[in-house]
Amino acid sequence: MRVLVVGSGGREHALTSLIAASPLCLEVHAAPGNPGIALIATCHPVRADDVEGLVALAHDLNVDLVVIGPEVPLVLGLADELRSMGIATFGPSAAAARLEGSKAFAKEVLVAAGVDTAQSRVATDLAEARQAIADLGGRVVVKADGLAAGKGVLVCDDADGAEAAAADLLAGGLGEAGATLLIEERMEGPEVSVLALCDGEVAVPLPSARDYKRIGEGGTGPNTGGMGAVSPAPGVSDEAARRIVETVHVPVLRELRRRGIGFSGCLYAGLMLTPTGPRVLEFNVRFGDPETQAVLPRLAEDLLPWLLRCATGTLEAGALRVSAGAAVAVVLAARGYPGVPETGVPIHGLGEAARHRDTAVFHAGTAYTDGQIVTAGGRVLTVTARGSDGAAAGAAAYAAADLIAFDGLQRRADIGSDAQG
Numbered sequence: 001m002r003v004l005v006v007g008s009g010g011r012e013h014a015l016t017s018l019i020a021a022s023p024l025c026l027e028v029h030a031a032p033g034n035p036g037i038a039l040i041a042t043c044h045p046v047r048a049d050d051v052e053g054l055v056a057l058a059h060d061l062n063v064d065l066v067v068i069g070p071e072v073p074l075v076l077g078l079a080d081e082l083r084s085m086g087i088a089t090f091g092p093s094a095a096a097a098r099l100e101g102s103k104a105f106a107k108e109v110l111v112a113a114g115v116d117t118a119q120s121r122v123a124t125d126l127a128e129a130r131q132a133i134a135d136l137g138g139r140v141v142v143k144a145d146g147l148a149a150g151k152g153v154l155v156c157d158d159a160d161g162a163e164a165a166a167a168d169l170l171a172g173g174l175g176e177a178g179a180t181l182l183i184e185e186r187m188e189g190p191e192v193s194v195l196a197l198c199d200g201e202v203a204v205p206l207p208s209a210r211d212y213k214r215i216g217e218g219g220t221g222p223n224t225g226g227m228g229a230v231s232p233a234p235g236v237s238d239e240a241a242r243r244i245v246e247t248v249h250v251p252v253l254r255e256l257r258r259r260g261i262g263f264s265g266c267l268y269a270g271l272m273l274t275p276t277g278p279r280v281l282e283f284n285v286r287f288g289d290p291e292t293q294a295v296l297p298r299l300a301e302d303l304l305p306w307l308l309r310c311a312t313g314t315l316e317a318g319a320l321r322v323s324a325g326a327a328v329a330v331v332l333a334a335r336g337y338p339g340v341p342e343t344g345v346p347i348h349g350l351g352e353a354a355r356h357r358d359t360a361v362f363h364a365g366t367a368y369t370d371g372q373i374v375t376a377g378g379r380v381l382t383v384t385a386r387g388s389d390g391a392a393a394g395a396a397a398y399a400a401a402d403l404i405a406f407d408g409l410q411r412r413a414d415i416g417s418d419a420q421g
């Protein structure tokens with residue numbers, strides 16, 4: 001098979017590694033890819049949000065399958081365009097991608113599907129927002145409805161803070177994304193990400209993961225795109241993940257179908273494990289980053305046939321074979337992240353780290369300039385290792401990560417532990 005992977009992050013590097021290793025794979029292409037992906041695939045300089053350019057590329061390369069990594073092209077309808085040309089595509093339609101593109105739509109679907117989630121109200125002006133905050137008891141979470149690259153969720157301690165957050169978003173703090181707000185009851189508990197491969201009808205669970213979202217140890221400091229992940233999530237067995245898929249993913253797929261919407265791709269549910277049971281926080285319509293870098297290295301069988309079955313609507317209920325133990329993925333970020341990152345800084349020790357046993361180094365914000373790999377984004381690399389449990393995998397991941405150095409490197413020291421995410 002000839003496969004094209006769309007995207008340029010650590011997630012896409014992990015996906016491309018598995019696809020390239022498949023005996024079914026003849027050629028792997030990536031757009032735009034990154035210097036790590038370029039070692040295993042042919043990279044093409046087409047951006048992940050250039051729908052027209054990607055459709056032309058897939059056509060010219062005559063690929064058998066396109067795997068779409070990031071959310072933006074999905075929301076823009078890349079999967080619809082590719083399918084309309086007869087190209088098998090892993091990734092949902094624009095209509096299904098609204099589960100991630102509009103938090104109000106996701107909530108509507110959750111409620112209609114009878115899935116447990118936080119109480120909420122939609123608000124489009126400050127008076128409605130004030131009323132919603134009061135109705136929900138003041139301790140709320142204020143969310144921009146649209147895509148906001150992780151910046152649209154404000155967890156508030158009291159009504160004053162929530163009103164200020166709502167006022168800022170409604171005034172255009174995040175542009176159009178914040179013109180509609182979803183205001184939610186604030187829940188408490190550890191978080192878990194449960195991803196499932198879907199073909200519209202069937203959902204096959206992947207092992208659970210926890211994402212460590214804050215920049216600082218113990219879950220402190222500003223939110224990021226994710227500073228690391230562990231799979232399985234502490235305390236969430238494969239059996240528990242399977243139950244979550246039965247009670248969350250399957251009813252959501254059914255409700256979408258009732259609306260005439262098929263979901264083909266990876267459906268990612270973010271949940272909070274509350275005292276009354278797991279409750280849904282959010283959906284993503286794609287693999288998580290960095291969860292993917294912890295989950296995929298645990299698979300004990302070829303991923304490519306599963307991706308193809310999702311794309312062609314031929315998935316059968318079942319389970320992927322997963323190796324025992326755990327995997328930990330540690331993100332190495334640049335100075336300045338999650339604000340403006342420092343770029344162009346030379347990175348040392350990549351080869352040494354990659355040679356560690358059971359370890360993989362995935363590129364994200366890197367560039368190849370003047371014969372050197374340098375930093376080119378906020379999250380620069382993810383180092384993943386497997387081990388008999390979270391502690392062993394964490395020790396191995398940090399041992400490999402210790403070999404990588406660049407000026408301004410930031411990383412959390414507690415990825416894989418039971419610490420707050």
Ligand code: AMP
Binds near residue numbers: 184188281282
């Ligand atoms: P989201 O993008 O909706 O997942 O929100 C980002 C983060 O905000 C989540 O991972 C949680 O840590 C937090 N969060 C979102 N919704 C809630 C909620 N209803 N209660 C408590 N925390 C929340």
Ligand code: GLY
Binds near residue numbers: 290291
């Ligand atoms: N790790 C969270 C995400 O991919 O959105």
